Amino acid sequence: MRTAKISDAVVRRLPLYLRILDQLAVHEGPDASLSSQELGERAGVSPALVRKDLAWFGEFGKQGVGYDVQYLRTALRKILHLDKEIRIALAGVGNLGLALARYHRRRYLSEPEFHLHIVALFDNDPAKWGEEIDGVPITPMSQMPEMVRRLGIRMGIITVPAEAAQEVANQMVRSGVRLILNFAPATLSLPEHVHVATADLSVELQRLSYYLDEDEASPVPH
Amino acid sequence: MRTAKISDAVVRRLPLYLRILDQLAVHEGPDASLSSQELGERAGVSPALVRKDLAWFGEFGKQGVGYDVQYLRTALRKILHLDKEIRIALAGVGNLGLALARYHRRRYLSEPEFHLHIVALFDNDPAKWGEEIDGVPITPMSQMPEMVRRLGIRMGIITVPAEAAQEVANQMVRSGVRLILNFAPATLSLPEHVHVATADLSVELQRLSYYLDEDEASPVPH
DNA sequence: TAGATTGTTAATCGATTAACAATC
DNA sequence: TAGATTGTTAATCGATTAACAATC
Incomplete structure (x- = not known):
């Protein structure tokens, strides 16, 4: 192209x-x-x-x-390269990470043309290691480089707390991942060749709240 | 101002x-x-x-x-109007909605200056009605207008399936909500005075995947 | 053919950057 | 005072829109 x-x-x-x-x-x-x-x-x-x-x-x-x-x-x-399977790692299996993993995995299984595939879950909490979410086991962060190589992972999703986000992002990049979707409320600083998309929910809500007092007096038909 | x-x-x-x-x-x-x-x-x-x-x-x-x-x-x-409490309704208490509700509620309870407050949860599944998430009960969608008025809700979060998103958004607007954060993979068409922020996870992932084959051959130091 | 709609060029609009006088 | 950094204006850059010849 x-x-x-x-x-x-x-x-x-x-x-x-x-x-x-x-x-x-x-x-x-x-x-x-x-x-x-x-x-x-x-x-x-x-x-x-x-x-x-x-x-x-x-x-x-x-x-x-x-x-x-x-x-x-x-x-x-x-x-958009959506004609082939794209393998994804998700780091941080808390509330949000778990929900996203389930949501995506189900879409992957039910829609034959949906090729975004979460194939690995990482967390630093030893209590979670080995636990499976819809068939995908939770793994220590330290195993990321090996897993990325072995499974051909090309994309990472970050759902860890803000304090840990930069470190996890670094680990992803070291492992060879160049595309990162970040849900943590933190601005990541990463090499130029890495693409980061941000999905910071609080930022979106705060942005919306700017418009709160706008035009409150105008008549609303109902 | x-x-x-x-x-x-x-x-x-x-x-x-x-x-x-x-x-x-x-x-x-x-x-x-x-x-x-x-x-x-x-x-x-x-x-x-x-x-x-x-x-x-x-x-x-x-x-x-x-x-x-x-x-x-x-x-x-x-x-940004973040100096006062902002009350929020969330519609669609599935995997994602539940995770977001919990996530926000905990931030609200633990950070004294975090004033974004989810005070109502809506779902159309009768099996969920009355169930409480961290103290907030799940309510039928039909009660939205009354709840919005009574609780002073100013913002809505949509986490229902794509097919239902437009209808739920309409219901929010009819109830008086003018700020909507939409997680459903659907483009909403709403009156001009309503502000919509989109947080469509698949769209973000698809956007990232455009950059997949970029520059693959260049050397990566590690 | 006549009508519709593309692909593309030129014009406009808006957002970002550069530069610097004002001033803490 | 000398050095640093703001607030703001003018210059640049990039993205969107308008317009239209080409053509299905």
Whole structure:
């Protein structure tokens, strides 16, 4: 793929487009198509932006018709590398980690085309070692390098407390993981070649609460 | 507050600044100060941007010195409305919802200055009704309008399956909630005056997986 | 063919950075 | 005072939108 250097803003929208196509692929017939107008509406972006985003990767549409749902869906899955299994390690099997592990594992087992696969769970609490969550055993953090190599793990999810997050991230990177989804309320500092996505729930709630007193007086129809 | 109309990009960074100040307030003395340079480094943004972001809300710094940690922290908490209790409803008490509810409730109980408070849990499964999670009972969705009014709920968290998300969001808005954090893999369409933050875990993972095959050949020191 | 919609270029808009006078 | 760092303006950069020729 000759992708010059696609901006992060573009990449961020691709999964949204894909999700819409996934839904249409189920609900509509096999040769449904949709315009950039329709896709934009459902994704909450302008039609021009949809066309520009997709054009970075090739010519997927037909003038006067739009985009073939199945074809574009397959293309996006390939672009996002979602056409093959992606193996994931999760570190920190507390409340949140446990819930995420179960949630994902079930999706993996029930949706044949869902290829994000949590194959290893790590925790520093010896009391948890050996315990299995839906068939995946909990392992000491120290075994991460070996497990990553052996199982071909490419992605890490961090659900440890904030204080431990940086150290766990370092351990992941040392083990060869370059893609990290961080749930801990901490800003990680990592080498440039590592991509970090943040999913900090408190930050999102705090951001929302900024808008609390906005426009409180205006009439609300109901 | 005479806030002209602060851009979303700015608001998004405020909680990051606040988190750093929270940490410093604990670890440093009570009259520590820090420069836009230091704050920027820790937050991962440029010093100029830190100064510009803060300047939207007032003059918090001293030339030649920087920002007083306590003072700026208090100011940011006020700007984000985090100085008073914010009551939250959570809809969908499955794996994820349960974990989030527990996680937040414990933070609320253990940190005296953490004012985000989940006070109601909703679910459509009659088998769950009446069950209590850390003291908060699970209630039928139909009681949402009354509960929101009675308990002064201002924010909603959605952790129901994707198919139910839009309907639950509508119900929240009808009940008077204007701030929604959505964990369901669905794009919600809601009135303009409602603010929605998205925390879609699969989307984040899919976004990361775009970078999978990047630069695989380059040498990694270890 | 006529109508619709793409892919793409140019114009606009907004956000970030650079630079510096003011001042602690 | 001299050094450091703010608040702010002007310059730059990048992302989105508008517009339209190409074409299904």
